[in-house]
Structure formats: C-alpha cells, structure tokens
Amino acid sequence: MHNRGMEQRINFITLGVPDLEAARRFYVDGLGWEPTLEVEGEVVFIQVSPGQLLGLWWADKLEADAGAAGGAPPEEYRGAGMVLSHNVDSEEEVVRVLEEAVTAGGTILKPAERSPDFGGLHGHFADPAGFRWEVAHNPGWRVDADGRVHLGPVP
Amino acid sequence: MHNRGMEQRINFITLGVPDLEAARRFYVDGLGWEPTLEVEGEVVFIQVSPGQLLGLWWADKLEADAGAAGGAPPEEYRGAGMVLSHNVDSEEEVVRVLEEAVTAGGTILKPAERSPDFGGLHGHFADPAGFRWEVAHNPGWRVDADGRVHLGPVP
Numbered sequence: 001m002h003n004r005g006m007e008q009r010i011n012f013i014t015l016g017v018p019d020l021e022a023a024r025r026f027y028v029d030g031l032g033w034e035p036t037l038e039v040e041g042e043v044v045f046i047q048v049s050p051g052q053l054l055g056l057w058w059a060d061k062l063e064a065d066a067g068a069a070g071g072a073p074p075e076e077y078r079g080a081g082m083v084l085s086h087n088v089d090s091e092e093e094v095v096r097v098l099e100e101a102v103t104a105g106g107t108i109l110k111p112a113e114r115s116p117d118f119g120g121l122h123g124h125f126a127d128p129a130g131f132r133w134e135v136a137h138n139p140g141w142r143v144d145a146d147g148r149v150h151l152g153p154v155p
Numbered sequence: 156m157h158n159r160g161m162e163q164r165i166n167f168i169t170l171g172v173p174d175l176e177a178a179r180r181f182y183v184d185g186l187g188w189e190p191t192l193e194v195e196g197e198v199v200f201i202q203v204s205p206g207q208l209l210g211l212w213w214a215d216k217l218e219a220d221a222g223a224a225g226g227a228p229p230e231e232y233r234g235a236g237m238v239l240s241h242n243v244d245s246e247e248e249v250v251r252v253l254e255e256a257v258t259a260g261g262t263i264l265k266p267a268e269r270s271p272d273f274g275g276l277h278g279h280f281a282d283p284a285g286f287r288w289e290v291a292h293n294p295g296w297r298v299d300a301d302g303r304v305h306l307g308p309v310p
Contacts, residue, residue: 006252006259008188010203011296011304012240012289013168033163037306048165049204050302059236065272066238066279066287067265073235080228080235081214082286083221085167097161104161110222117220124221131237132221134167141166147205149166151192 013048014055015079016062016072017129020044022105023056026128030104050147059129079131083124087136091121097135101125106133118152168203169210170234171217171227172284175199177260178211181283185259205302214284234286238279242291246276252290256280261288273307 017023024044027033036053038044044056059072073080088094094112102108105128112123115136122136140152172178179199182188191208193199199211214227228235243249249267257263260283267278270291277291295307 006186006241006255006290008186008201008203008209009241010168010207010209010239011242011298012238013165014238014240014289016236016238031161031163036304045306046163047304048163049207051298051304052165052204052207053304053306054163054165062236062238065270066289073232077228077232078236081171081217081233081284082237083167083169083171083217084165085169086161086164087166100161110220115220129236134169134221135161143166143206149191149200149202149206149208151200151208 010052012045012053012055013084014057014062015127015129015131016059017056018059018072018075018078019128020056020058022128026105027054027056030106031100075130078129083132083134085134085136087138087141089137091137094121094123094135094137098123098125101133101135165207167200167208167210168239169212169217170282170284170286171214172211173214173227173230173233174283175211175213177283181260182209182211185261186255230285233284238287238289240289240291242293242296244292246292249276249278249290249292253278253280256288256290 033046036045036047045053048054063072106125109124109126112121115122118138120138122134124134126132142150188201191200191202200208203209218227261280264279264281267276270277273293275293277289279289281287297305
C-alpha cells in the first residue's frame, strides 16, 4: 500500500509550546481531552481525527528537530498564518465552546459573529501558547458517516 | 449530540498563503491532491483526514478573519512553531515522498535522518509558502481500522 505518491493525509499536527505544563493544563485539564500518549515533562499526544494526533512539544525541541537554525519564533509569531477550526452543529454551540475555551485558559481573539464567507456563526480564540482556533457553525458543512466532508460553495 | 463540551476534534487546518496559485500548484498539481471544494482565485479545500479539510486561503484574508490587527506575518514566521506530519510505512517511502515534495516545488529543510526521539527515519520540507511538513516512518506508530492511533512510548 501507499505506493501512489504522497497521499493527501496529515497524521500529526505538532505545536511547539514554550510551556508544556500550560499547554497540558489547557487541552487536558481544561478541555478534558484525553492523551493517547504522554511522557511527563516531555510531550503530549492527543487524538483529534481518525488517524491523526495533535502533538504538544517544547518549542525549542520542535524547531531543532525540524532543522531550523534560529530556535523558537518570537511569541507574537507562534502559529502565524495558520488557524485550526472546530466545527459544531449549532450557533448556540459556537458560543458555548468559546466560553469553555476561555474557562480552560484560552483568550478570545474574535467574539462570535456572522461570517461573510460562509454565512454561519464563528469566533476565534488563542490557546495559552498563542495558537489560533476557530469555532464555527457552517450550515453548508457536512461529514458523512465514512468521514467524507461536504462543503457548500462559498456564497 | 456534541453537548459534552469542546470535543477533541479538528475539522479544518487553514493555511494563509501569500500566493494561492503557488499553493495550488504545489498541493493540487504537484502532489496530485484532489480539492473537495475550490473557488477559483479565492480558496482551496482538500480532505486530509476523515472529517477534516486542509484549507489554502489568502494570508491577508485569514488574518483579518481571525481578528488579527497586524495583517499577514513576515514570510520567515509563516507557520512558525508548527509542523504537519505525514507518516508512511517504510524508510524507503520517507525518501521517496521527500523527493516527490521537491519535484512538486517544496524545499528540503532537513534531509532524511534517524530521529533520536522515535528511532525511525524522518525528514522535513517546506511548502512554497513556508509551512513545514515532516515525512516520517515511525515503527512504533500504528492506526487501527477504526482510525484509532497507537504510538509506542518515546525511547
């Protein structure tokens, strides 16, 4: 298997964090996410999709491992240019999940508002390291039982 | 459903790119990944896991949408602090996928070498916008038929 080239597949999303305990408090203690594997003081892996783990790892180690000469980026650029989205089934749930993220230790970047792009309600928060999440209800988004995603055309 | 709080789930990974056509050439034309939805000149969505799409969107629009006041980050900090990983079944495949990424327009950041962390072979490349990917063969990594990931303890 897997001889057709690079498949369209992501198995790990690893976030380099300056404070692993703070990241763990947010995702594991705060949001209640269950680690698949953790090595205390070293790394935490959490399943976020079939076949896929979210990794929380020390920022300096991630940079060195990825071949970066300059070390970890300045705080204001952590996760720069990227957003992770969590889609929910109702507008009420958008509001509730944003509140829950704040309770867990996240910071609101954009309160829930209507998206001009897909018409649903969404808002953004940052985790303690500054990585950005969107929480969204998109009426044109659907996932089949087999995992296939359908997305209505952008209006 | 979905009333238990924020589930451990990522539905979109959206990368803000300075040149959407360059990103499309790499992922769609180069790697051969099939878009689930694309709006020409605007956005491209590609399924990368069950229930999950990779989004390629203009960097300035992503920042404005996420509530960032400062606009798109400097080029050298795009995707800073984060790595996306693509796991494969053999060491030979690590080498082959890295070559394929280069052919598609990617740039090698670290050639294939043995990881001191998990003992397998891995290497890193950057996409045309600078987002970083790891290609890895980890002998301790396994995905069950139902999508559950198993990961051996870090040595």
